[in-house]
Amino acid sequence: MVRMRGWEYRTGLGGGRVGVHQLLTQNRLAAHLHLAEGYVSRAYCIKPIEFYLETRGPAHIAEARQLVMYLAHVEFGIRVSDIARRYGRDRSTVAHAFKSIEDRRDDVGFDMMVGQIANLISLRQDPLFSDWRRVAS
Secondary structure: OEEEOOEEEOOOOOOOOOOHHHHHHHHHHHHHHHHHHHHHHHHHOOOHHHHHOOOOOOHHHHHHHHHHHHHHHHOOOOOHHHHHHHHOOOHHHHHHHHHHHHHHOOOHHHHHHHHHHHHHHOHHHOOOOOOHHHHHO
16 A cells, blocks of 8 residues: 555555556546646646645635645545545644635636636546546545
């Protein structure tokens, strides 16, 4: 098993058997999450590494982190506890991020930005990931 920023990848080498499809699914989901981090960091003019700051950081970094956590949950179905672990936050902080983003989506400009990023990263757009909703279960 290999651990990387809050995610576990079972390699089958002493960590249990994992089918090729499951490993590919995990890797594809991780790739889409990296895309989300990239697009959000670009929209907020920050470095992707800043999502992982131990402190809150400046307001624009905290807002960007809230958005990427929101997209991880809404677009990819990643569990709150897994998102919290990945970004070094408490589950209640992640839940607060979801509410903050939902409240901000009343702003038409912000909602358009979120929608555009969601379309770019969506698993529905990935022809090799037709069973995307099953992955999050």
